Every structure is written in C-alpha cells, then in structure tokens.
Amino acid sequence: MSLAPIDLFKGWPATHLLPINRFKEAATKKLSDKSILEEAFGYGPDEGHFPLRQNIAKWLSDFYAPAQPIEAERICITGGASQNLASILQVFTDPLRTERIWLPVPTYHLVYRIFEDSGFHGRMGGVPEDESGMDVDALEEALERFESSHANESSSGHYTAKPHMEYRKIYTHVIYCVPSFSNPSGTVMSIKRRESLVRIARKYNALIISDDVYDFLCWTPGSSTGTIGESLKRFVDIDRTLDNGPHDRFGNAVSNGSFSKLIGPGCRVGWAEGTASFVYGLSQAGQTRSGGAPSQLMSTFINELLESGFVQQYVTTELIPQGRRRYTTMSSAVSEFLVPLGVTFSPDHEKGAMAGGYYIWLNLSEPLTAAEICQNAEKTQNLVVGSGDIFIVPGCLAPGSVHRGLRLCFMWEDSERLVEGVKRLAVVIKAVQDGGHV
Ligand SMILES: Cc1ncc(COP(=O)(O)O)c(C=O)c1O
Structure with missing residues (x-):
C-alpha cells in the first residue's frame, strides 16, 4: 500500500502543539529549588500539592465564574x-449497594472497563443522547422503572463489600457523562437538562461523575476570550446553588478535570472538584493514603506553569485558535466531500451549535454501517477512524444511528492530512455505496 497512514481516531494533542520548551523551563526551575525538593520528590499530602490546589481553584473561579468562588478545599489532585474515575468508584460505590451505572449512548469507550473493574460488569445502562446531550427524561423513566422493579428485592440484603467510613457515603446509582464537547459526539448538554440531571441525582441518591476535560477548548463564535459563560455551567456549580444547594455534605456531583488535553496526556495530572467533604473522602482512597496524591513531582512542574499564567495564556493564544482552525478545516471538508454522500455531522457551528473539544461525529446514511466503512477505510486507504460501535454501552441495544456513527479527531493530524483523510473517507463511502470495494 503506498498511501501514507492517516489517523483520525487518535484523541491526542498533536506533538507540535505540546509546550515542550516552557515545560523544560518549569521543570528546571522546580528541580533547582532546594526548598521544594523534599516535597516534590517525597510522598505528597493525600489531597495533593497545596499550591497547585490553590492555583487550580483560582483558575477555575476565573474561567467558570461560578456564583461563589472556588476554594482550594474543593479541589484535590489526581x-x-x-x-480518578477509578478512585471515585473505589471510595463512593459498593458493588453490593450501588445498583447501576447510567451512561449516554454514545459514550467515551475507555470508561467501560473502569466500571467493570469496580464490579459493575453487566450493570451499565445506556441512555439516548440527542443534540442537547443526554435525554434526562429517558434517564428518569429508566431509573423509575428500575427502582419499581427492584422495590421488593434486595439482592444483597444488609451486606456491604466495604466498611462504613465517616469520610464517605455510598451512592445508589452513578451517572457518568461528558456534558461539554462530548467524546465522542461533540455534543453540549443544555443548561436546562443539566439542572434536571442534578435534581434527578438528588432524588435517586445518584452521583454524577462529569468528565469536564474539554471545557477549556471552546471556540463557538463570540467566545474568543475563552470565557465559558452560563451555557457550559458544570454540575458541581449547579449543585452548589440549585434549590438551596446540596442535600448533604457530599453533594451529588463531582467534576473530573485533566491537563491531558491541554498540555500532554503523559503528564497524568488532573484534579477533582466537589464539596469539601467529597474531596476529602476521595483523597482517603487506600491507594492515595499509601503515598499521597498521585503525580506529586509532575504537580510541582504544572503548578509553575499555572502560577505564572502560562497555561491560561497558552489555552487562549494557542489551543483555542488551533482548535478553531482545525475544526473549521475538518467541518468544511466534511461539508464539501461527505455531506453530498448523505453524511450528517455534529457539532455544526454553521447551524448554531457550540463547537469545541477534539471531535466531530458523523452519521452515515442507511444502509451503510460504521464497521463496514472503517474496515474498508483501513484496508484500502490506510485511514483509521473511530467506529460508532465501540462507543455503545456494553449490553445495550443501541439506537441504529450509533452503528452508523464515526468519530473523527481533528487535534492529532495536521490540517492538510485532516482534509486528505476526509477525502479518502469520501472515496470509501462512494465505493461502498456503489456496491463494490475501492
Ligand atoms: C471524556 C474523557 N475522559 C477522560 C479521558 C482521559 O483523561 P486522562 O488522560 O486525564 O486520564 C479522555 C481522553 O480521551 C476523555 O475523552
């Protein structure tokens, strides 16, 4: 095969986007600072490097502008x-007490095993999603049905797999989602649905675990400042104020943040935000108590980048313009080469959708299937794209459209290859539509 490989599946930042030089400076500065060496190379506090917690709290307060500023005690380092998803499940769920995990369809496919590792194999329920995010009415109906059909049976009786601890509570349900610029569909959940979801979580003793890892990468027309505004309000912010605030000291939402999509996945540093009690409880996971918060040394480097204002500036002056350019290049190519073949896509900023994140989601027209197109693309065009099937919640009968979904990432390959990749995809779709192979 003579075609150069193109990978539109990989959800990584392009290597030339990584701020290597600035990172080197930050690392050198920290490693030369004798006063911090013991702290940086030693076991850190359970909640993580305090200056980083403070700086993240300030950064998030500036960015999200919530009704009340975010204090360091609401943040722990992950x-x-x-x-951190695994840690949350270790502390706040119990496979004998927690009934079910609810996820939108399609969902970020790599979380399934994390839920299975925590004892939830066969206990994940899919909830349909549309252009406004997870269908919360459908979720509530499913929860209602589940609760009434299990009202008289308590499979586990009084048994628990985990001991009672003051620092935690066990939730009855978990709702996982990526409400802003979802992986894989790029969808943004409406504020009305976000509020409804918090009310539902309170009603059913559910914990909303929200991967808010793409929020900073928002370039909807008019949002050039990088300020996110009301429309991307996080569940944790809603939970603080809605209907007089949380029902108990743990609340019903946790925000899972990460530096992976901003300054490099290899850093393995993120943060969690929730109520102070929730965050303290999370930091008491056994794996954290033995050694303190993960990624302590790297936390000190990242703190230097945040304290100096580099991360904030880098997001605004590099990542958002790059993301906007790449998204526009890819969505224009999709409009030009794929839409005439019956493909639809989201998010479509031309139709007023908020655009951001890493992904464009395509829907093939019937009778094409994602699996068939992906196989042909790889075999004949040396092109890799994400097949909709892998984003279906295991054991769920997915809506037909997911089997016709394809995920394209626009942050890994360069602009020319984004266009070339879309053109190759058009060749494959046309050939399959014409009844043959390429
Ligand atoms: C929704 C979502 N959550 C989590 C991750 C992984 O984040 P981290 O690298 O911080 O583990 C990704 C990466 O693709 C993602 O898309």
Missing part, C-alpha cells in the same frame, strides 16, 4: 481523569 492522576488524570481515568485514574
């Missing part, structure tokens, strides 16, 4: 969103 090893990134994936590691």
Whole structure:
C-alpha cells in the first residue's frame, strides 16, 4: 500500500502543539529549588500539592465564574481523569449497594472497563443522547422503572463489600457523562437538562461523575476570550446553588478535570472538584493514603506553569485558535466531500451549535454501517477512524444511528492530512455505496 497512514481516531494533542520548551523551563526551575525538593520528590499530602490546589481553584473561579468562588478545599489532585474515575468508584460505590451505572449512548469507550473493574460488569445502562446531550427524561423513566422493579428485592440484603467510613457515603446509582464537547459526539448538554440531571441525582441518591476535560477548548463564535459563560455551567456549580444547594455534605456531583488535553496526556495530572467533604473522602482512597496524591513531582512542574499564567495564556493564544482552525478545516471538508454522500455531522457551528473539544461525529446514511466503512477505510486507504460501535454501552441495544456513527479527531493530524483523510473517507463511502470495494 503506498498511501501514507492517516489517523483520525487518535484523541491526542498533536506533538507540535505540546509546550515542550516552557515545560523544560518549569521543570528546571522546580528541580533547582532546594526548598521544594523534599516535597516534590517525597510522598505528597493525600489531597495533593497545596499550591497547585490553590492555583487550580483560582483558575477555575476565573474561567467558570461560578456564583461563589472556588476554594482550594474543593479541589484535590489526581492522576488524570481515568485514574480518578477509578478512585471515585473505589471510595463512593459498593458493588453490593450501588445498583447501576447510567451512561449516554454514545459514550467515551475507555470508561467501560473502569466500571467493570469496580464490579459493575453487566450493570451499565445506556441512555439516548440527542443534540442537547443526554435525554434526562429517558434517564428518569429508566431509573423509575428500575427502582419499581427492584422495590421488593434486595439482592444483597444488609451486606456491604466495604466498611462504613465517616469520610464517605455510598451512592445508589452513578451517572457518568461528558456534558461539554462530548467524546465522542461533540455534543453540549443544555443548561436546562443539566439542572434536571442534578435534581434527578438528588432524588435517586445518584452521583454524577462529569468528565469536564474539554471545557477549556471552546471556540463557538463570540467566545474568543475563552470565557465559558452560563451555557457550559458544570454540575458541581449547579449543585452548589440549585434549590438551596446540596442535600448533604457530599453533594451529588463531582467534576473530573485533566491537563491531558491541554498540555500532554503523559503528564497524568488532573484534579477533582466537589464539596469539601467529597474531596476529602476521595483523597482517603487506600491507594492515595499509601503515598499521597498521585503525580506529586509532575504537580510541582504544572503548578509553575499555572502560577505564572502560562497555561491560561497558552489555552487562549494557542489551543483555542488551533482548535478553531482545525475544526473549521475538518467541518468544511466534511461539508464539501461527505455531506453530498448523505453524511450528517455534529457539532455544526454553521447551524448554531457550540463547537469545541477534539471531535466531530458523523452519521452515515442507511444502509451503510460504521464497521463496514472503517474496515474498508483501513484496508484500502490506510485511514483509521473511530467506529460508532465501540462507543455503545456494553449490553445495550443501541439506537441504529450509533452503528452508523464515526468519530473523527481533528487535534492529532495536521490540517492538510485532516482534509486528505476526509477525502479518502469520501472515496470509501462512494465505493461502498456503489456496491463494490475501492
Ligand atoms: C471524556 C474523557 N475522559 C477522560 C479521558 C482521559 O483523561 P486522562 O488522560 O486525564 O486520564 C479522555 C481522553 O480521551 C476523555 O475523552
């Protein structure tokens, strides 16, 4: 095969976007600072490097402008969103008490195993999603049905797999989602649905785990300042104020943040935000108590980048313009080469949708299937794209459209290859539509 490979599946930042030189400076500065060496190379506090918690709290307060400023006690440092999802489940769920995990369809596919590792194999429920995000009415109906069909049976009786601890509570349900610039569909959940979801979570003793890892990458027309405004208000902010605030000291939402999509996944540093009690409880996970918060040394480097204002400036002057350019390049190519073949896509900023994040989601027209197109693309065009099937919640009968969904990432390959990749995809779709192979 003579075609150069193109990978539109990989959800990584392009290597030339990584701020290597500034990172080197930050690391050198920290490693030369004798006063911090013991702290940086030693076991850190359970909640993580305090200056980083403070600086993240300030950054988030500036960015989200919530009704009340965010204090450091609402933040703990994590090893990134994936590691922290596992920690949250370790502390706040119990496979004998927590009934079910609810996820939108399509969902970020790499979380399934994390739920399974925590004992929830076969206990994940899919909730349909539309252009306004997860269908919260459908979720409430499913919860209602589930609760009434299990009202008289308590499979686990009084048993628990985990001991009672003052620092935690066990939630009955977990609702996982990526409400802003979702992976994979790029969808933004409406504020009305976000509020409804918090009310539903309170009613059913559910914890909303929200991966807010793409929020900073928003370039909807008019949002050039990088200020996110009311429309991307996080669940944790809603939970603080809605209907007089949280129902108990733990609240019903946790925000999972990460530096992976901003300054490099290899850093493995993120943060969690929730009520002070929730965050303290999270920091008491056994794996954290033995050694303190993860990624302590790297936390000190990242703190230097945040304290100096570099991260904030980098997002505004590099990542957002790059993201906007790349998204526009790819969505224009999709409009030119794929829409005439019956493909629809989201988010479409031309139709008023908020654009941001890393992904464009395509819907193929019937009778094409994602699996068929992906196989052909790889075999004949040396092109990799994300097949809709992998984003279906395991064991869920997914709506047909997901089987016709394709995820394209516009942050990994350069602009020319984004266009070339879309053109190759058009060749594949046309060939399959014409009844043959390329
Ligand atoms: C929604 C979502 N959550 C989590 C992650 C992984 O984050 P981290 O690198 O912080 O573990 C990704 C990466 O693609 C993602 O898209």
